[in-house]
Amino acid sequence: MVFWPFHGIAKRLTERRRYERRTEFRTLGPQFRRSLHIFVVDAGCDNSLNFTIAALQAPQYNTHRFGIYFADTPRHADLLVLLGPPLPSLREAVAATVRQLPSPCGVLLVGQEKVDLPATDTLGSWTGMVDADAVVGQLPGDPAPAEILAALLSIQRGPGKGTHPVGGER
Amino acid sequence: MSIVLGYHKKNGREIEIAQDAAEIVLCDAEAPGSARAIIERRNGVIGNGSTSGDGVFDFRYGPFTGGYPEAGLVHYYTYGERILSVEVDLSLKHRGIEASLEGEKIESALRSVSRLCGNFSAAHTIAFLRAVESALGSEAPEQTRRFRIALLEIERIYNHLYVIMRLATAAAQKVLAAHLAALFEESLRIVELIAGRRRFGALFVGGPALRPGGSPIAVSEIGERLRRVRSTFAKLFERSLASRNYLDRLHRTAIVERAVATTDSLTGPSLRACGFGWDLRTSDPLIENFEVRTQDEADAFARMEVRSQEILDSCAIAIGQLARLGDSGVADAMRATGEHNAANEGAAASGLGATESASGTVAWFVELERGRVSAAHVSSPSVFGFQTYADAVVGNIFTDVPFAIDSFGISFADAGR
Numbered sequence: 001m002v003f004w005p006f007h008g009i010a011k012r013l014t015e016r017r018r019y020e021r022r023t024e025f026r027t028l029g030p031q032f033r034r035s036l037h038i039f040v041v042d043a044g045c046d047n048s049l050n051f052t053i054a055a056l057q058a059p060q061y062n063t064h065r066f067g068i069y070f071a072d073t074p075r076h077a078d079l080l081v082l083l084g085p086p087l088p089s090l091r092e093a094v095a096a097t098v099r100q101l102p103s104p105c106g107v108l109l110v111g112q113e114k115v116d117l118p119a120t121d122t123l124g125s126w127t128g129m130v131d132a133d134a135v136v137g138q139l140p141g142d143p144a145p146a147e148i149l150a151a152l153l154s155i156q157r158g159p160g161k162g163t164h165p166v167g168g169e170r
Numbered sequence: 171m172s173i174v175l176g177y178h179k180k181n182g183r184e185i186e187i188a189q190d191a192a193e194i195v196l197c198d199a200e201a202p203g204s205a206r207a208i209i210e211r212r213n214g215v216i217g218n219g220s221t222s223g224d225g226v227f228d229f230r231y232g233p234f235t236g237g238y239p240e241a242g243l244v245h246y247y248t249y250g251e252r253i254l255s256v257e258v259d260l261s262l263k264h265r266g267i268e269a270s271l272e273g274e275k276i277e278s279a280l281r282s283v284s285r286l287c288g289n290f291s292a293a294h295t296i297a298f299l300r301a302v303e304s305a306l307g308s309e310a311p312e313q314t315r316r317f318r319i320a321l322l323e324i325e326r327i328y329n330h331l332y333v334i335m336r337l338a339t340a341a342a343q344k345v346l347a348a349h350l351a352a353l354f355e356e357s358l359r360i361v362e363l364i365a366g367r368r369r370f371g372a373l374f375v376g377g378p379a380l381r382p383g384g385s386p387i388a389v390s391e392i393g394e395r396l397r398r399v400r401s402t403f404a405k406l407f408e409r410s411l412a413s414r415n416y417l418d419r420l421h422r423t424a425i426v427e428r429a430v431a432t433t434d435s436l437t438g439p440s441l442r443a444c445g446f447g448w449d450l451r452t453s454d455p456l457i458e459n460f461e462v463r464t465q466d467e468a469d470a471f472a473r474m475e476v477r478s479q480e481i482l483d484s485c486a487i488a489i490g491q492l493a494r495l496g497d498s499g500v501a502d503a504m505r506a507t508g509e510h511n512a513a514n515e516g517a518a519a520s521g522l523g524a525t526e527s528a529s530g531t532v533a534w535f536v537e538l539e540r541g542r543v544s545a546a547h548v549s550s551p552s553v554f555g556f557q558t559y560a561d562a563v564v565g566n567i568f569t570d571v572p573f574a575i576d577s578f579g580i581s582f583a584d585a586g587r
Contacts, residue, residue, distance in 0.1 A: 007345065007409070013352045041234050042241040044263065047583040048288020048369050050239040051358070054332065055368075058355035059348050072236030089262045090241055093233045142367050145355070 013059035019150035025137035027158035028106050032078055035067040036156045039077035039101075043094050043129070044087030048142065049111045053083070056145040068152055074100040079136070079155060081148075084112030086125050094129040106136035108151060114140040173435045174205035175549035178535045180520065187522065187533050187549055189437060192453040194524040194533055204433040205554075212553045212585070213264050217257040217560035221247035226254060229568075233262055237572060242582035244575075251567050256560040260553070263586030271546045276302060276510045277375070279543045283534075284371025287550070287584035289332070291371025292318075292325040293527030294534070294548070299374065299510075300523025301536040307519070310506075316456055316491045317503035321370045322525060323488040327399065328357035329528030330439075330477040330484075333579045337474055338410065340572035341419040346410050353399055353406070360395055363387065373507045386501050389492045400485035407478045420471035424562040424574035428468070434561060435554040438530025439463075439480060440578050443472035450526035457487060470577035477579070518544070527551060529579040548587060555580035 028036070040053050056063065057070065071077040074097050082094065098107065107130050109115070115124040115138065123132055136155050139147060172190040177199055179185075184199040208216055220228070232243040243259035267286050271279045283298045284291045296318050303310060310318075335350035358368050364387055365373040410416055426436065431444045441448055447462040454460075463479040465472035495503060524533040530551025537545040555578045563574045 008349055040239070042239065044241065045583070046285050046288040046291075047240060047581045048291070051289050051328075051332065052368060053239065054335070054351070055355045055358050058351040060352060060355050087263065087265065089264070090233060093241070097234055142369065142372070144362065144368060 014062040014065070015060050019146055019153055021150040021154045022139075022147060023137065025108075025151055025154040026106070028078060028136060028155055029104055032156050033067075035069070036079060036152065037069045037071040037077050038079045038081050038152065039071045039074045039097075040081045040083065041074075041094060041097055043082045043084050044090050045083040045085070045111055049083040052143070052145055052148065053081075056148055058145075061145055061149055063149065063152075066149075066153060066156070068149075068156065074098075075102065077101060078105055079152070080105065080107045081110060082107060082126075082130070083110050084126070086112065086129060091129050098130050098134070105134065106155065107134045108136055108155065109138040110143060110148065112138075112140060114138060171432065173432055173437070174203060174209070175435060175437075175531060175533050175554075176209055176535070176547055177206065178545075178547040180537065180545070185535075187535055187547070189448070189450075189524075189531055189533075191448050192450050194450070194522060194531070196522055196535075205435045208434065208554065208557050212260060212587075214261050215257050215259050216553070216557050217245075218255045218564065220245070220257060221254040223249075225249040231571075232259075238575070240582050246568070246571070248568065253564055253566055253568065253571075256563060258556045258560055260556065260582065260585045263582045265587065267587050268546045268548055271543045274543050275541065276543070279546075280371075280510070281375050284369070284375055286548070286587055287552075287581055288369050288371075289329055289581065290325070290527045290529070290532065290550075290584055291369045292321045293525045293532045294550075295371045295374045296322060297523045297525040297532045298534045298536065298546075300525070301521045301534040302510075302523070302538065303521065304523055305519040305521030305536055305538050312456070313495055313499045313503045314506050316495050317500065317507075319454065319456060320488045320491040320495075321364070321373075322527075323484040323491070324357070324360060324364070324396075325370060326484045326528040327396075327481050327488070328354060328361065329579060330481045331357055331403070333477055333576055334474060334481075336576040337420065337470070337573060338416065340576065341416045343410070343413060343416050346406060346413070346416070349402075349406050353402055356395065357399055360392060360399075363392065363395075373504075374510075375508075386497060387504070389495065389497050389500055392492060393489045396485045396489050400482055403478075403481050403485075417471065419570075419573050420474055420577070421469060423470040423570045424559070424566055424577065426468045426558055426562045430561050431468070431558065434558040436530070436558045437551055437554065438527065438579075439476040440473050440530065440555060440558065443476045444468040450524060450531060456491070458490075460487075470573045473577040529555060529584075550584045550587060552580040552582070552585035556585055 172188040176187040186197050186199045226249050229246040233241045245257040247255045284295045286294050331354040338347040443465045445466045447464050449462045463476050518539045520537040522535050533549040535547040559578050
């Protein structure tokens with residue numbers, strides 16, 4: 001048997017590919033280009049998005065090479081990822097979490113019906129949890145990990161030339 | 171001996187849904203037992219109550235924590251180290267799905283059923299369809315039934331991989347956890363290859379149209395990828411058993427007493443880890459040479475071992491069923507997934523359907539009238555899983571919590587309904 005820590009080093013599980021985004025996302029700011037810490041909150045999803053987030057942390061995506069890290073508390077996060085559709089029973093808890101984010105920060109809405117932004121009064125079922133100004137984008141439906149990664153890269157780096165996310169960066 | 175999974179009131183009479191080894195049966199409700207107390211409280215707080223005393227405090231874990239990805243609330247009563255009692259609040263994710271089905275057509279009911287719990291969506295959708303078929307007195311064609319078995323087995327593979335990955339992560343087994351995460355992602359890609367989404371339930375709602383370009387599925391490709399998952403996992407499992415750190419965290423953690431397992435209506439791999447060879451798949455004639463995996467120690471390690479062996483078995487079963495169907499059989503079965511004809515216009519009927527999900531028995535009791543659902547009751551394994559978890563973790567220390575809760579493979583979405 002090969003020494004355990006060496007097992008798989010030659011397998012090269014990390015994929016080099018382009019992560020194409022479906023829609024536009026607001027860029028958080030130039031200071032996040034090399035480092036983005038995200039905190040993921042389940043605002044009432046049916047657990048499949050929790051599985052998607054777990055899959056996003058798999059070696060195939062290797063988010064650390066882009067400087068994307070998963071924080072353990074909202075106080076350490078730059079971006080809050082909310083997994084919906086939101087449930088009224090979790091509204092107060094989500095609002096309290098949003099209040100704990102340091103500034104500047106953003107919120108990404110994942111997995112619910114698309115809401116009309118940036119008009120502040122059309123947040124749909126997210127009303128009372130988050131301000132529309134803080135929302136940097138949304139990924140409605142059942143996005144795959146690659147789509148979420150594309151969104152995170154876009155939020156981190158912006159859509160400009162030369163900043164388009166390309167896989168395989170170290 | 172049988173265990174109670176649920177109660178349903180019909181025409182003023184109460185009927186009981188129970189499991190006896192590999193059979194799901196309906197019978198008259200008996201005297202109040204421990205299972206009834208759990209079922210009656212499943213929209214609120216279950217567990218073994220609060221504790222007060224000198225230095226005892228309520229450690230409120232949830233709804234959002236860095237350690238547990240799902241929103242849910244658990245109260246641990248402790249004086250700082252040993253857990254004295256546990257209350258699990260299932261109300262946060264209660265969506266009232268059973269009540270919302272009343273008056274719905276089968277197609278729209280299936281949409282809600284498939285979204286009850288995303289990671290058990292095949293188990294819930296197929297159990298619901300079996301209940302509808304039982305009410306209509308019809309039986310799905312053999313190729314549909316074989317295709318469903320394959321879907322359930324693939325769903326079991328990725329759920330079991332997720333559980334073992336969580337255990338390895340909690341035990342700081344970074345190399346093992348990373349390899350398991352890669353396998354977990356690969357198994358979800360197989361789901362996406364078949365269903366066009368990362369949940370099988372979508373297939374029964376949207377039909378095969380969800381797949382990009384509607385291209386046919388190559389059975390040989392899925393078979394080859396499942397074979398790779400199987401051989402890679404077999405090697406990882408063997409290696410994981412060489413790590414003392416890993417084994418020490420799981421050994422003797424959250425032991426389930428045999429008597430508690432039955433009074434709490436525990437099912438699935440957690441029950442099989444207590445030495446009960448109960449598995450609904452044994453009564454399915456289409457699964458040949460099926461062997462139930464059991465362990466006797468009833469701790470987190472035994473549950474992990476049962477799940478590990480089931481991953482290897484499930485790969486073989488799924489490959490076998492898909493190979494029997496062939497490319498054309500899979501294409502036919504795929505086309506049938508989106509078609510649901512409730513042919514009972516007028517007549518009222520009721521039926522019971524069940525599946526062996528990755529974490530235990532999912533049972534649906536459905537009443538139909540004029541092609542619409544008039545009443546429904548679901549028994550989801552996580553309700554009983556959380557109750558057993560609460561009973562098993564008492565007496566353990568606080569650092570055992572992640573190993574205890576993850577080893578049951580339970581979710582708040584499934585329990586909250």
